[in-house]
Amino acid sequence: MTEFDAVYYDGRTSARNAVRVRAADDGQIHIAGDAVDVALPLAGARVDPPLAGVARAIRFANGAELRTEDCGALDALFSSQDRIERIAHVLEGRWRYALAGLALVAAVTAWIVIDGLPAAAALVADAIPETTQRAMGDQTLRTIDRTLCAPSALDARRREALLGDFRTLAASSGEANARIELRSCRAIGPNAFALPGGIIVVTDQLADVLKSDAELTAVLAHELGHARYRHPMRAALQSAGAAALVSVLAGDAVSITGIVVTLPTLLLQTGYSRGFEDDADTYAFERLKALGISPRAFAEALAALEGAHAARSRDAGQSLPDYLSTHPSTGRRIQRALSAQ
């Protein structure tokens, strides 16, 4: 038989009653105080799970409640309820478990960031049908057309040569589904990029900077590598995953810390992109060699692009620090291309 002190609220009014409680063997809880004398059945009653410093209540089926700080008595009466939260309560009660939790969070987070998220993104990207990815790519392309780019203004001969080179490259690489789109994008400058679904966008400004066909083919091979490995899709999935992870960790922080949440997401994303660039470079070197073109062409293309970008940023009077750039440093990539010959 268990006895303890409690506060009784009948659930009809807010009147507070200090009571003495006796749990009898017949399954009745006897509650007695100055203005109360009732017996309520234990069957059908529930008890709040334990939580540090918070008074727990027995909630009876008729809506009455008994609040008490006497956790031992409650645990004796309700030994089988809320197993999950009982375990959580034990873990929450000691610093050594909290520190173990901290280590676990740090380790799991590190694993997710380094291995888990990229692997999961690659799996999911492979599971998304080609047509869906292409629809996403088309949608992105429409947005780009609306905001950043105009139709290509290259002369017909140059355009045909470019398209022909791309077809040869795609066919020889077994990427017949890949598609090239030419655009004039002053806002973007000399650049090429891959969208989900194997869509590769090349700007007129790039064609202006890269005079030789071998250099252009080298850049196209690099973008084809992105398409081959579904990098655009994986990047989108990874950034969604990184955002979800950060919100799990810091979701409670007051809204003023919103920027704090976006910053690590951005930096994570930058790190991932560098890995993708290296993979696409390696792919490009192989494809070029298969076509009988030296990877040196890639190094030359990079050098030409770097010159063009430097000129652009001198004009605009700004530059981004290297660690915020999504491409690995150009010098290192040129070295890799030269040693891949």
Added chain:
Amino acid sequence: MAESDVAATAAPSGAPSPWERPDVAAQATPTRSVLPGPETVHPVEFTGTSGEYFRIWIVNVALTLVTLGIYSAWAKVRKRRYLYGHTRVAGEGIEYLAKPIPILLGRLIAVAVLAAIVAADFLVPALAASRPLRQLLSIVVFVAAGPWIMVRSLRFNARNTAYRNIRFRFAAAYGDCFRIVATYGWLLLTGILYPFFRRRLVRFGVENHLYGATKLELSFDFGKPFVRAYFVAYGLFVLYMIGGVLPVVGIAAAVAAGMRVKLSQIAPLGFLLWLPVYAIAIGLTFAYIRARTINAIFNHLRIGPIRFSSSLRVRDVAGIYFSNAVAVVFTLGFATPWAVIRTWRYRMSKTAMTAAAPLDGFVQAEADHIGAAGQEIGDMLDFDVSL
């Protein structure tokens, strides 16, 4: 969404009060319990500690990670129960009664709906091609779904908040909220008139709450200080930005002259200088609005014979927000529990409650007499949609 302001201000602050006869009870008659008599001041205090809350928080984050997010619903309940339970009004903690499963269900539904919206955005060609169509659709979704989400989450939170075993309730229906958004929503489009929309929404949120059978009331003159808070903050923001832009341009010009380059060429430097000025302006504006609107709401809130007062000071709130932000950044997020606890403790230390009648006289609403079984069924139909 609306949960943060309306519910967090109205519900958890819940305090007990006067006597009403059960037969008059559940109905929307504002119970003017203007009972004469000496007013009693009841303490409102927060007894939680950051150490305890940190342990709860880190264990819950760890379990959430290990269970791939499933445990997050349990985590939410435990964290909120801790904050409510340690908020002691006249010595008794506030009860948070939500069960984890409905919260989990609500989250799964929300994730599914979001995923469907994103998928539709990419996959429905007509939608992808036409910008006006997309804009029209987002307005329709905002006007139609916004009120639904708001009412749902206010109702869920109210129903699951209790004090002295008397539950709160949120009595408005979807239609009421929809009418307000449809009638006053245009104020949002004007931007500058947003505070008036907000005022209407807060009044709606607070006045449709009941503590048991007793309506929460906002006295009529609540609106003036509430709206003034926004406009004063906007004005200060503009002044601050003007005050801030001059020194930044001055410094940049001096540096440019020193380096013998054109002003436009050191734009990145100007941006770096500008960033903290801007961040402080935003933080101060936010703190001003937050402190003054919470004060406006609580100083005009009545529950039967109970009234409240809130005396948050802008400089305190700003100090707390800035130091929280710095601490959270420099600890990679691990200072979050500390930030939550000190913010909550400060708020409660500036809240006071006065009652003109004993706290014993509040009665439960009729509908809530059904007890545990009815509640379980309610929980199955009722899920939390706030994320």
